[in-house]
Amino acid sequence: MPAPTLRSWELRYGLPVTLRSPGGHRRYTEAALHELGMMRDEVASGRTPAEAARRVRVLLDEQSGTRSRVEGLLAGSERHDASAIRSVLEEARAALGLAATLDAVVLPTMRQIGAWWETGRCDVDQETFTTEVVRGWLAKLTTLAPPPASDRWVLLGTGPHDVHTLGIEALGALLVTRGTGCRVLGARTPQHVVVAAVRASSPAGVVIVSHLSHQRRAAVGSLDALAATGCPTYYAGNAFRSGASRREVPGTYLGERLAEAATTIERALPTELPPGLASAG
Template sequence: MDVTGEEPAAMGVTTGSLARKLGVSPTTLRSWDRRYGLGPATRVQGRHRRWTPDDVAMVQEMCRLTAAGVPPAEAARAAKLQHTPAHATAGPVPGAPARPPTGPGRPPAAVEEPPAGTRSHSGSGLPLGDVRRECRGLARAAVRMDSAAVQEQVALAVAAYGLTHAWETVLTPTLRAVGRKWESTDDRYVEVEHLLSWHVSAALRRAYVEASLHRPALDVPPVLLACLPGEQHTLPLEALAAVLTERHLPVLMLGAAVPAEALLAAVQRTGPGAVVLWSQSRTTADAALAHHIADTRWGVAGARTHSRVLLSGPGWGLRHAPPLLRPRGLGEAVSMAVTAAEARASAGGTEAAGQSGRS
């Protein structure tokens, strides 16, 4: 007797088991069977249907192709051709996107943008709304805990759109949908958010490393990035670090939950052209600390200078008085940080911050 409760492999798996494995509903599998003939090859009268390994491979290919944006009918034809015994040794099906490599250095892929206002019916159970089709594919892969597919979808989005556009139109909407889902379902989707966040972080850090290796930084003051004390959400700052490095700006990434004293010490020691402070919620937004950093000056007597401070993240609210800057997204944060660093450089603000007279 199998104490695990799983069906012996030779008997195949039930529709319910396969649905859980793929992250789709049993109704979806039955619909694919009824509409496109993507069902078990062998059926036993009077028993639940059993899906053999070949059947499972065929449906997995269907999931992969639809996640890549292939229309369901076309994806079903390609999946059946690739996983029918008569075609077992055939090459890739014409018109079906081949699985691209998942490692670094993959070639960019052209990704077609759907018509504006196309509503998402992701089949993932996530509240996606009106989004790009890449969001639907990424959500499906994350919900079914398909690590390879998540990595593939994130890499494709970055390669096709670039970091800023991919972050704003693909990665952020999907991350927000996952976050809303687990908040409303008693943490049922925490593992999905963690998986997705890890792969997004890996892609952003890979982009940062590649840019820093191949793009020498300009001789301008660095941009310092830090989360406020108690703030653990670093992904937006990782995206900003990668994009700024692509723009040849030096970056000092301090990461999550930086204590106030350490943040002030870093500003005084390094003399950044801009300081970006991330706050995800109002509980971590500290306007007094932000103003203190903006007022901190250093340098020789008669030529003291200071950093521009950018308040990023929803925790800050909508409005803040000068001299604090309030970017509304990644693109605006990049533009403000670049302008601040270049302004400091042109004003001769590259003096060593450790000189006497520092306040």
């Protein structure tokens, strides 16, 4: 990152505040580097530095209780220690609840692992190992969740070329543990499969998540076909992060946080009972 950018962010936004050496040189602590990394990521995703700084402050507030848990997960990931990862996840869920564990612990950990993979600090084996441990934990939560509180349920799938399923599995676990039924269709959900599933079983909503921008077009194809069925459609993922990528996409964008996504879906679910059930009291 160019030195003038570092100076300007510190001067204008106080992000990060650095220590000075006796000679007046800036010294970056590990925490300062973490803040800089967040600023870099927010600016890279299209935000102005001022917007990025506002968002980083919100994220830092949230992270104050979660950073050590993210570090615990990363340490377990580096040692390929599945039980250490599960213990951190369980402890975080008990302390913060599932929604905050997912948004403030699991997703930042996966993002960090993605960044490590990109820079060669970890290999795809570590990435896959960590994802599989998290997926196993989510599957257990989903399987053991009490039966849904009503017969309204939502269908969750990916774009036709996407293998990144963690987002839909995490959203599914969150919805199910909060009483909304879900069916997860899995990786590379073909358009005709998701459309057939909607026509055959009339879910109360359908979600498509796509991660890679070059696969966005196929995911939008699925959303267009789903919109034609009349089923309420929702979408999320990095492929839709910028405003331009959401132009003329049918349905509701779920944003970047699973907790808000779950609430958006729950609020839109029909609350009235079907006529037969209503008259039966």
